[in-house]
Amino acid sequence: MSHTPPLDPKKPKNVKVSQLCELCHARKALIKRPKNLQKVCKLCFFHVFETEIHNTIVSNKLFVEGEKVAVGASGGKDSTVLAYLLKLLNERHNYGIHIVLLSIDEGIVGYRDDSLATVKRNKEQYNLPLEIVSYRELYDWTMDEIVACAGVRNSCTYCGVFRRQALDRGAAKLGIKHVVTGHNADDMAETVLMNILRGDVARLEKSTAIMTQSSGSPIKRSKPFKYAYQKEIVLYAHYKKLDYFSTECTYAPEAFRGTARELMKNLEAVRPSCIIDIIHSGESLRLLPKKAKRAPPTSHVEVRSDGSISLPRQGFVDGNRCERCGYLSSNKICKACMLLEGLQQNRAKMAIDSDVSVHGAAKLTRTLEKLTF
Amino acid sequence: MTEVQSCKRCRIEKAVVVSRKEPFCSECFCKFVSLKQRKQMMSDQYFQDIFKVMYQDKVKTAEIAEKMNAESRVLVPLSFGSSSLVMLNVLNDVLEEQLEVHRGKTGFSIEILVCYFGAAQEKSLKDRLRALMNTRLLKTKKLYKIHVVDIETFFNSSKHIQVHLEDTSYIVRKINTFSNDTGSQPTVDVLLNRCVNRSAREDLLNVMRTAVIKQFAVQGQYKAILWGHSMTRLADEIMASVVKGRAAQIASALDNESFDVEFDESFKNLHPMRDVLLSEIDAFCHISNLLPYIYEYYPQQTLLIEKNSESGHSPSPKMVRNMTINELARQYFDNIEGNYSNVISTVVRTGAKLDRPLNTVPTASRCGICYTMLYRNGPEWLRHITVTSSYPLVTEEDHHLYSTWINSEHGKSREHYLELASEFKVNGKELATCYGCLLILGEVKDKNISWPESKPDILKDVIEDFVIDDDEE
Amino acid sequence: MVSVKVEFLGGLDVIFGKQRTHKLNVPSNSGEEVTVGTLIDYIVEKMIKNAGDKCVFIENDSVRPGILTLINDTDWELEGEKEYVLEDGDIVSFTSTLHGG
Numbered sequence: 001m002s003h004t005p006p007l008d009p010k011k012p013k014n015v016k017v018s019q020l021c022e023l024c025h026a027r028k029a030l031i032k033r034p035k036n037l038q039k040v041c042k043l044c045f046f047h048v049f050e051t052e053i054h055n056t057i058v059s060n061k062l063f064v065e066g067e068k069v070a071v072g073a074s075g076g077k078d079s080t081v082l083a084y085l086l087k088l089l090n091e092r093h094n095y096g097i098h099i100v101l102l103s104i105d106e107g108i109v110g111y112r113d114d115s116l117a118t119v120k121r122n123k124e125q126y127n128l129p130l131e132i133v134s135y136r137e138l139y140d141w142t143m144d145e146i147v148a149c150a151g152v153r154n155s156c157t158y159c160g161v162f163r164r165q166a167l168d169r170g171a172a173k174l175g176i177k178h179v180v181t182g183h184n185a186d187d188m189a190e191t192v193l194m195n196i197l198r199g200d201v202a203r204l205e206k207s208t209a210i211m212t213q214s215s216g217s218p219i220k221r222s223k224p225f226k227y228a229y230q231k232e233i234v235l236y237a238h239y240k241k242l243d244y245f246s247t248e249c250t251y252a253p254e255a256f257r258g259t260a261r262e263l264m265k266n267l268e269a270v271r272p273s274c275i276i277d278i279i280h281s282g283e284s285l286r287l288l289p290k291k292a293k294r295a296p297p298t299s300h301v302e303v304r305s306d307g308s309i310s311l312p313r314q315g316f317v318d319g320n321r322c323e324r325c326g327y328l329s330s331n332k333i334c335k336a337c338m339l340l341e342g343l344q345q346n347r348a349k350m351a352i353d354s355d356v357s358v359h360g361a362a363k364l365t366r367t368l369e370k371l372t373f
Numbered sequence: 374m375t376e377v378q379s380c381k382r383c384r385i386e387k388a389v390v391v392s393r394k395e396p397f398c399s400e401c402f403c404k405f406v407s408l409k410q411r412k413q414m415m416s417d418q419y420f421q422d423i424f425k426v427m428y429q430d431k432v433k434t435a436e437i438a439e440k441m442n443a444e445s446r447v448l449v450p451l452s453f454g455s456s457s458l459v460m461l462n463v464l465n466d467v468l469e470e471q472l473e474v475h476r477g478k479t480g481f482s483i484e485i486l487v488c489y490f491g492a493a494q495e496k497s498l499k500d501r502l503r504a505l506m507n508t509r510l511l512k513t514k515k516l517y518k519i520h521v522v523d524i525e526t527f528f529n530s531s532k533h534i535q536v537h538l539e540d541t542s543y544i545v546r547k548i549n550t551f552s553n554d555t556g557s558q559p560t561v562d563v564l565l566n567r568c569v570n571r572s573a574r575e576d577l578l579n580v581m582r583t584a585v586i587k588q589f590a591v592q593g594q595y596k597a598i599l600w601g602h603s604m605t606r607l608a609d610e611i612m613a614s615v616v617k618g619r620a621a622q623i624a625s626a627l628d629n630e631s632f633d634v635e636f637d638e639s640f641k642n643l644h645p646m647r648d649v650l651l652s653e654i655d656a657f658c659h660i661s662n663l664l665p666y667i668y669e670y671y672p673q674q675t676l677l678i679e680k681n682s683e684s685g686h687s688p689s690p691k692m693v694r695n696m697t698i699n700e701l702a703r704q705y706f707d708n709i710e711g712n713y714s715n716v717i718s719t720v721v722r723t724g725a726k727l728d729r730p731l732n733t734v735p736t737a738s739r740c741g742i743c744y745t746m747l748y749r750n751g752p753e754w755l756r757h758i759t760v761t762s763s764y765p766l767v768t769e770e771d772h773h774l775y776s777t778w779i780n781s782e783h784g785k786s787r788e789h790y791l792e793l794a795s796e797f798k799v800n801g802k803e804l805a806t807c808y809g810c811l812l813i814l815g816e817v818k819d820k821n822i823s824w825p826e827s828k829p830d831i832l833k834d835v836i837e838d839f840v841i842d843d844d845e846e
Numbered sequence: 847m848v849s850v851k852v853e854f855l856g857g858l859d860v861i862f863g864k865q866r867t868h869k870l871n872v873p874s875n876s877g878e879e880v881t882v883g884t885l886i887d888y889i890v891e892k893m894i895k896n897a898g899d900k901c902v903f904i905e906n907d908s909v910r911p912g913i914l915t916l917i918n919d920t921d922w923e924l925e926g927e928k929e930y931v932l933e934d935g936d937i938v939s940f941t942s943t944l945h946g947g
Binding site: 015018024027044047048197199201204270281282285287289 | 540570572611612614615616617618619620621624693694696697698701702704705708709716719720722723724726727728729730731748749751754757758759760761762763764765766767771772774775777778779781782783784808812
Binding site: 029031235 | 851853855856857866867911912914916918919920921923924935936937939941942943
């Protein structure tokens, strides 16, 4: 599959004064910024969008000169725009960083194959080195196999945990200490709402951090698109004719996240600035000092009948290492290893229960789930 | 065919309500709601001292005990929604019980405050107030003091200011205006009509109503304000606060332990219904015949086993774009209640775990609009993440269009706005506002409002106690 | 009758036989002007083969929130949305912004 850029419309004729950009007052406005409802032209849009990302990078001191930076590249719009922009800004403002594309192959047939092809084209288009790390080589499980075993409803949980680790491990393998990801303002606002709706107190304060690093971990992570609207990222990719891959992950998001997403869309229709307003709120969330806790944490992992597992809630203790894999973990055993243990138990069970091959079941679930946006 | 269930508490009566998966008869259900409210009223020493009947003991003399009983005055703002009515209903039960058990003594006294907006609302609320006092509260009528306040008293202030938001820098500035200029007294009605959407209107009205009620409590030296908010309503408020960039204010809004720091630290706020769902309060209204007193709301019947055939005037579904942020939050909770019924309590529990944010502004200050504590500099935050400079003009055509614009109406109206802005810049002073109020100002015509310079003087216009005539019937 | 080009981007092509660009001749309803509203009705009625896919594109009679609609590269919000009167040669693009990044 190759890249077909979007069509070029004819040049506008007879521009009316009322249609002019509210910043330069000299070119036809093409978009209305959700952040402040300003109508701006293409050139002013490029200017403000790029400058805002640059300002975010500088004011948060995201980069150090000479640093090697891995862009978590999925082939999707966010990471594609991120890779393009970082290269552009690095050259324009002399950050002096070395950018590498880092991709994770989760092993989702039909979804990841195509997106990886996109990343491979990006590698050529932007002339950036590319490294691919697979779930198979890291965990001995592909995502298709995991879904077949644990059910499609939990796919986001597994993928979230595994992908996070995979990026860190991939970066470590390349000797890179900084991973940047394309998480945008919409993602972040959704996470803030989700954490409150789910009462996820442990994540509440950290959810809007632009840079995170576990103490003792060599890898830091940052999100230069923290304040960038999804809509503007898509528009930027569109106008710049960037080559990105877009299909819904074959495994649709969990139902509860879906309800939060729906709420966000409705809120945006009423007040488009709400996305940064929610981030502003997220930055001021602070917990009351903890009262003394009882009940020792359990290390027991419960595998429920539907294949989901319970993760024991424990306080965050940074800097420990997982007893099994040696990866940094706040708990005795890291989340990935706990999930893997759950999977192993279930795989054994499945082998006895039925004779359906793992791959076949995955395919079946995928067919059933297809086209859920 | 429906199976007849019996109440799981008394195991005798027929169940009429199913709440939290449990069938209740009407008596046990009302008791269940009532106990939840009473538990909050006894949540700490301060409130126990208010609500309990005090007697002489080792530490206090009989006089001191009497004085404590007499000084335990609480203010109950009554909106005639389902929650405040149920709360008052339970409070009245407590009073009646105390009268009986303590031979004519009560531990506290209730003063009702009704704050109205506009003549039509004034009449409806006063009618309901009369009806309520002459029926439900007839026995205890003499124990209540009632106050009716016009929301326009919000502008009872010595000085008024013009407040203006500059749209490129997000800086808010004020200019003094004097209220003695005849005819220039700002009104709530005029102000609300300047709002470009319902969210801004609702938020401003809410700021004004809250200020009137709290300032009334300060000036009337009450021990506490009892708010009728249900758990559902608190969940709405928490979510809406997050969405409006006001999360910093959640901790104060839910705080029932400290004195109200934003209003002179003279009273405490209590939300006695914080453990009760709105659907439960609404079921209570149906069971105990509170419907005739309710203003502009029809209580849900979701928990009733047998629904009334006449479902009232269920409001027609609104277009999303016309809804307020609070309404969207409420709609979300209504829609998911079936599948994730514990979300509402999770949100309220999470909100209660929040602390006030760390202060990043150099001096302790308050928002000039809503009086809440300021923790961060909103305009500065917005300037950091928003670029409003333009890309240079490039082509001949760009220059041509620019000069056309400059000479057009559009160019001139922008010039007018900039002149207004520069007048504020020269003659005005910066007014610190919270992030949420910046958003409100952005949704008002010309980004410009009149506002009292200081908190309103509610008692200045002698507010006479509202006297309820005896019902002739 | 107006002849326009329509693009389905950001993964939306899935419900249009995986074809991104379509050249269309949109007929007018009883001689009225052909608006973007007419075009949307035409797309829903004539081009979405699988009825179950309609909700991917449309919600409450308009383009679903989360789909970005551009008329000649201009956000349709600035062109009067469904009221915009189409001219020959116009390009209308629909881009889904919903999927992961």
